[in-house]
Amino acid sequence: MTGLKPETRGWLEATGFTVGDDALWLAALTHGSMGEKDDYERLEFLGDRVLGLSIAHWLYERSEAPEGKLAQRLNAIVSREMCATVARGIGLSEHMRISKQARADGGTDSDNILGDVMESLLGAQFLDNGFAAARDLVHQLWRPALESGAGESKHPKSALQEWAAGNRRKPPEYEVVERSGPDHAAQFTVRVKVHKVGEATATANSKGEAEKAAAKEFMEKFG
Template identity: 80%
Template sequence: MEPDRNDILSKLAPETRAWLEQSGFTVGDEALWHAALTHGSMDEDQDYERLEFLGDRVLGLAIAAWLFERELSPEGTLSQQLNALVSREMCARVGRGIGLGEHVRISKQARSDGGADSDNILGDVMESLLGAHFLEQGFAPSADLVRNLWRPAIESGAGRDKHPKSALQEWAAGNQRKPPVYEVTDRSGPDHAAKFTVRVTVHKVGEAEATASSKQEAETAAARAFMEKFA
């Protein structure tokens, strides 16, 4: 017999409910939180995708308001910090910090392919949990939760340095070079644990490659590698 959706976490995964509450989430409707942790590979009626859409907006507004309060920086610098703090890579880093990977509901095949430690999946699930928290608790408590979970990142100065792609663009312009060109040279792995290799080239200077779990992150890493090599 299937467990009642109202207490599905308590019956199927009591340790997951305890972990959520220890991490700062307030759990009410267990079916909602069950969905927030469920990857599409489980082939169930509900997964985290819709909650991730909502949580992405909750996170963005919470971080934007926080930066506005604590920083006197101009808009461009605030945007640079915001983009770094809400990136999938940062969401995944926060998720790893609280042990999220152990509690993601993902198929055996997807887990064996590395999905439970994928930046894509961990980042999305982290946002879906914020979406669930927002639906049950509202914005103010969710913003407080974001501040608690993201405090180490913001206090470490994440996003204060110029983004590698912007830095490379400016370096190329300042050295009278053509703009950098990014090219995906390889894509491997299943969708839930994909790996992208990107090459960035500056004409008559050189090239650099990097691999990451998304095209955007691979471009960023390639730009960083180029700057370290040529700038």
């Protein structure tokens, strides 16, 4: 394994990382396609947890929202897509060590790979500099997502699904309890239930819209 290139070190430090152990940061930027002993996978595992705790801490400190809504925002902000967005914003793809074949296959613009390497760099920051330094950098790099309200507005059914998961409840169950009117102007009444929480009903001119309205009604009553 070669050493860290001066331009890569300069980029890392300009981004906010503090580089001590060269080998650690080289591994964080190395894709498995390079066939080297150390790649980013183990660091990505660690960085994923560093990211989750850092964002959870930020949300807890700055929001009075209940657990379910905190979980909904957390899931959106630490998603693979958001990690890839942050990675693109700092120009990560130019510094990844990836094989020519994987590069030709679009690896440098893959949400999965960019997201994984972004997390691996957070793992390296944690190991080299401690949790406080890693957390502060997460807050800096993810600030646009945190301040944009990412994860606050969702399709009602998605929001209810995540609320149930965040509150350790069974998934919501939808049931058409009534269908009325002629085919060209049918009305559907749907009931949604979450076990040991409650239920809500709504009526609309399609099953999907009735489910959406019922989920919205449920979140307004119980969310």
